Amino acid sequence: MFKPLLKLLFLLLFFGIAISAEAQKTDSLKVDTNLLNKYRIEPGKNALPFRFRPIQIKEELVPVNLLDYKVSYWHKNVLFGLNFSQSAFSNNYSAGGVNAIALGSNFDYKLEYNKSPRDFTSELNLIYGISKNKGQGSRKTNDRIFFDNKLATQLSKHWFFYGSLTFESQFDKGFNYSNADGTEAQNPYLISNFMSPGYLTESLGFEYKPTKYFDLRFGTGTARQTFVLDTTIYHNQPSNYGVPIGHTIYNELAVQVVAAIDKDLSKNIHINARYALFIPYIQPFVYMSHRVDATLTAKVSRLIAVTMNGTFLYDKHTSNAVQGTEGLALGVVYKFP
Template identity: 75%
Template sequence: MFKTRFAVVFLTLFLAAITASAQKTDTSKKDSVKIDTALLNKYRIDPPKNALPVRVRALQIEPELIPLSMLDYKVNYWHKWITFGLNFSQSAFSNNYSAGGVNAIALGTNFDFKTEYNKAPFDYTAELNLIYGISKNKGQGSRKTNDRIFFDNKIATQLSKHWFFFGSLSFESQFDKGFQYTDASGAVLANPLLLSNFMAPGYLTESMGFEYKPVKYFDLRIGTGTARQTFVKDTTIYHNQPANYGVLPGHTFKNDLAFQIVALLDKDFMKNMHINARYALFIPYERPLAYTSHRIDAILTAKVNRLINVTVNGTFLYDKSTSPDPQGTEGMALGIAYRFP
């Protein structure tokens, strides 16, 4: 009986040992097998998709206003130019200089200021021109060589591409007294004759009409309605100036209604050469055509370098109220001129 039980126990333990060894070997082999994930993904069964309909909205793009902070920039409709010139000349001779000569000093100045406001269709232009020259020769007093005050203002509104309707106001006179030093034959007068003075004459001109401006450097004013006041504040001038600038002797004022044409040219026609010219035609309505006046003022400037230049200026005038004959003046100088900007 005992033997039988022992045999059964032994047999059970033996079988358990064999089973455990077989499981260990099988597990080791299973862990060492490589799994092909691509093959698994091939046969993967995904869950069924949602069969319900899906609504898709169309893409809509709309502008959205975003507040922006503007830069602090301002448009300047004003333009300004200033030109200042100074001309000086001097000559000296010893007392025994065989060729002869007179010691002399001459000084000339000019100042030109121009400003413009242009914001279509409105346009405003103003120009101030001041010229004065004086010379002194040994044994003679000081004598002026040039003298002018001119101030012009114009307001215009644009009618078409090249035409404007304008109104203008201008003033013209001189700084100092003007004398005649010789008579008709050329002989020197012992007592020079006073011919002009400040506001003797002086002119104030109002005009309105149409302006033609085909290019920036040229414009033509046609003043169909023009009035000019002539002032002669020094009533003693008529003793030496019979015409008295059109004002009755002893009077200081005269008014004329007229038709006026003014042409202006301001251009660099070469690299270092500039011309500024003004022509004025004045036809009084209440006087014969013989009293039509013409005046041309021109300045030609040639720059040597930034500061040094040569200027040639001239004036032509025909006005029977001033003289029965044409009048003219011309001058040339080398000096310093500065223009800015």
């Protein structure tokens, strides 16, 4: 009874193994996916309509209130200084002394126009000082008029071609209070006056300006007129400032070199200096003239400043020796802006 049952189970087991082997053989076959993609059924298109709306960019002008700013190529500086000193002594003061009062003033005005390639500069410098000692009367301590105008056109980054016109003279009469040996003269005599001398200089040449505060001029074509309009100084000034006796004007051609610096050395210290070299064409080199004018200003406060100025001059038309003057003062200085 069990034999037929065992045979049946054995046949069922054999049949199951055969079916399993056939299934594994079918799964191990490689499938070409490209063929599947070839015969893939694509879904149908959307039947609903789809509308494209183009984007439009439109320029809109927005009103803007512009700032009321204007570009100015003009620059100006004004400096005014006033110095005052006074001393008084009683008649019985044991150390002695002389009552004295002194007043000094200076005015500097500078106007500039800078718009490439043009450059214009106008500078006016006025200095006057007077003192009065008891028993001596009033005496001049400083006196100068200087007016310089320059127009230049730019040739390169640092080089300009320029033309300038310069005027120099003094306000008041000048007297000599010393004798030849240095002693005080009993009768001071007149040696200068307004436009006696006076100088008018026209110059053409090239200017080198590496920075805003320094410039160097080479005036290869320079003409200068020297004026002595007060003929009463003839007998007191043998050279007559180079003007022949009997004449009031003398013309000469020369080469002129001018170097100028106008710079803040620090927050409260400022220097303004000018050197002028004048070499006449038709006269010996001993008649070349040198002049240095320098002013150093140190501000103590907004309106109070110490000012030191000096002049060095060598000109054989006025003296065979070197001339110089120096002044130191504490006073009020106003600068705009």
